[in-house]
Amino acid sequence: MSENTPQYVIAIDQGTTSSRAIVFDHDGNIVSVGQLEHEQIFPRAGWVEHDPEEIWTNVREVVGTALSKANLTRHDIAAVGITNQRETAVVWDKTTGKPVYNAIVWQDTRTQPIVNELAAEGGLDRFKDKTGLPLATYFSGTKIKWILDNVEGAREKAERGDLLFGNTDSWVIWNLTGGTNGGVHVTDVTNASRTLFMDLETLQWDDEILGIFGVPRSMMPEIKSSSEVYGTVAGSQLLRETPVAGILGDQQAATFGQAAFGKGAAKNTYGTGCFLIFNTGEEIVKSENGLITTVAYKLGDAAPVYALEGSIAVTGSLVQWLRDNLGMINSAPEIEQLAEKVEDNGGVYIVPAFSGLFAPYWRSDARGAIVGLTRFVNRNHIARAALEATAFQTREVLDAVNADSGVPLTELRVDGGMVANDALMQFQADILGVDVVRPEVIETTSLGAAYAAGLAVGYWNDTDELGRNWNEDKRWTPQMDQAEQDRQMRQWKKAVTKTFDWVDDDVK
Numbered sequence: 001m002s003e004n005t006p007q008y009v010i011a012i013d014q015g016t017t018s019s020r021a022i023v024f025d026h027d028g029n030i031v032s033v034g035q036l037e038h039e040q041i042f043p044r045a046g047w048v049e050h051d052p053e054e055i056w057t058n059v060r061e062v063v064g065t066a067l068s069k070a071n072l073t074r075h076d077i078a079a080v081g082i083t084n085q086r087e088t089a090v091v092w093d094k095t096t097g098k099p100v101y102n103a104i105v106w107q108d109t110r111t112q113p114i115v116n117e118l119a120a121e122g123g124l125d126r127f128k129d130k131t132g133l134p135l136a137t138y139f140s141g142t143k144i145k146w147i148l149d150n151v152e153g154a155r156e157k158a159e160r161g162d163l164l165f166g167n168t169d170s171w172v173i174w175n176l177t178g179g180t181n182g183g184v185h186v187t188d189v190t191n192a193s194r195t196l197f198m199d200l201e202t203l204q205w206d207d208e209i210l211g212i213f214g215v216p217r218s219m220m221p222e223i224k225s226s227s228e229v230y231g232t233v234a235g236s237q238l239l240r241e242t243p244v245a246g247i248l249g250d251q252q253a254a255t256f257g258q259a260a261f262g263k264g265a266a267k268n269t270y271g272t273g274c275f276l277i278f279n280t281g282e283e284i285v286k287s288e289n290g291l292i293t294t295v296a297y298k299l300g301d302a303a304p305v306y307a308l309e310g311s312i313a314v315t316g317s318l319v320q321w322l323r324d325n326l327g328m329i330n331s332a333p334e335i336e337q338l339a340e341k342v343e344d345n346g347g348v349y350i351v352p353a354f355s356g357l358f359a360p361y362w363r364s365d366a367r368g369a370i371v372g373l374t375r376f377v378n379r380n381h382i383a384r385a386a387l388e389a390t391a392f393q394t395r396e397v398l399d400a401v402n403a404d405s406g407v408p409l410t411e412l413r414v415d416g417g418m419v420a421n422d423a424l425m426q427f428q429a430d431i432l433g434v435d436v437v438r439p440e441v442i443e444t445t446s447l448g449a450a451y452a453a454g455l456a457v458g459y460w461n462d463t464d465e466l467g468r469n470w471n472e473d474k475r476w477t478p479q480m481d482q483a484e485q486d487r488q489m490r491q492w493k494k495a496v497t498k499t500f501d502w503v504d505d506d507v508k
């Protein structure tokens with residue numbers, strides 16, 4: 001590259017607990033990071049909200065931090081990529097730029113009555129053929145309907161064409177490119193595939209489903225590929241005139257950042273929740289084992305690449321719950337010290353069905369349980385059981401992937417905040433019976449978004465080049481014997497059944 005060519009790409013990762021901006025160099029190494037957490041708003045049991053304006057303020061601030069830490073200006077940045085918490089629904093007024101309600105977060109279960117109502121005709125799988133998804137509170141669709149049904153004046157405004165919907169990718173890009181002053185209203189195929197409204201084959205909104213939900217098409221963003229120039233940053237901002245050129249939902253971004261481009265490649269990301277994605281190439285595979293079908297990515301005009309996904313709602317957030325709600329630890333990494341004080345879980349299993357159970361069960365009537373308690377059990381066992389819950393849930397999802405694909409995975413690429421935890425990763429390898437492999441860059445979510453944006457502007461040439469940036473950092477090999485593995489899984493599955501059927505119709 002010549003001297004005048006920008007040397008870096010920046011990714012904005014608008015996550016569930018924080019927003020990050022990360023500058024990457026051409027080798028895919030981290031140059032600088034800005035990060036800010038935002039408030040988790042829990043108005044009632046089962047409700048989870050974010051303030052979209054706080055998120056947008058934080059995004060601008062973390063971009064500034066990342067640039068200034070590395071002494072960079074917009075002239076050093078070739079492109080901006082966006083990745084985001086998926087399914088979280090923001091509805092805003094395009095004439096004022098203000099959200100009409102807080103963002104309803106993917107974990108929120110308030111729309112269960114809407115799910116039941118829609119499932120009364122055709123069952124939970126009525127949209128599965130077209131969208132790849134079961135009807136569940138998880139996806140954006142019922143959240144948008146809830147806002148239109150419950151926020152005063154929202155439906156009228158939406159029907160007048162004044163309201164816009166987006167996952168947080170769309171909200172950030174609309175603001176980044178000018179907001180009320182010419183902001184572009186777009187999303188990419190991966191985010192669109194999490195709404196319950198996109199046809200997986202045509203990659204367009206489905207008017208029939210939109211009609212059934214009563215959501216005006218004018219609210220919906222234009223569906224674009226994951227890698228193309230959508231617009232440029234507005235004149236009033238630090239990155240002005242820089243092309244915004246990549247969008248990937250966070251889990252798809254992590255898949256991309258792990259260079260899991262080929263059919264049969266897979267990764268598992270351990271963050272707030274855990275999400276295992278298995279690349280199925282250009283084929284749309286329908287799961288028979290509780291996985292969902294989603295778009296992995298689409299690069300410009302090239303054919304889309306699809307995936308099977310095992311979504312687990314609660315993993316790292318169980319650690320946060322021990323920290324924030326029980327006060328058992330002061331920081332997430334402290335859990336490792338507690339867990340190491342005991343040899344095993346003392347017979348305790350924690351099934352963190354805080355938002356019901358996602359893959360492979362899809363049981364919205366489940367709620368969390370701690371089982372196997374005896375007078376022997378202490379906080380160290382609880383800490384250990386909390387970590388193990390992540391590994392057991394992942395094993396169940398991996399079993400589903402193996403059953404659907406017919407070809408068992410021989411190793412698992414991992415990333416996300418929890419993979420810093422050695423004890424957890426060893427237990428994960430033990431309980432899976434396959435190697436667990438961590439790359440040097442575990443911020444794969446941001447890296448994937450940077451890659452998508454960089455590809456669109458020619459900063460990188462092709463996915464082969466990206467694949468060469470991937471380097472192994474650490475590998476954990478299974479050490480547990482088969483009988484113990486089987487015993488643990490039997491106990492875990494029994495624990496899971498104890499969470500079923502908890503929510504009755506009159507539960508508040």
Ligand SMILES: Nc1ncnc2c1ncn2[C@@H]1O[C@H](COP(=O)(O)OP(=O)(O)OP(=O)(O)O)[C@@H](O)[C@H]1O
Pocket residue numbers: 014015016017018085250270271272273315316317318319320332333334335336416417418420421
């Ligand atoms: N050493 C550790 N042991 C266990 N859990 C940890 C450890 N360090 C971090 N975590 C957990 O990892 C999660 C943070 O990981 P990460 O930053 O990848 O999350 P994330 O899912 O990207 O966040 P977001 O949802 O905001 O995108 C937190 O839930 C935290 O509790």
Ligand SMILES: [Mg+2]
Pocket residue numbers: 015016250271445
């Ligand atoms: Mg994340």
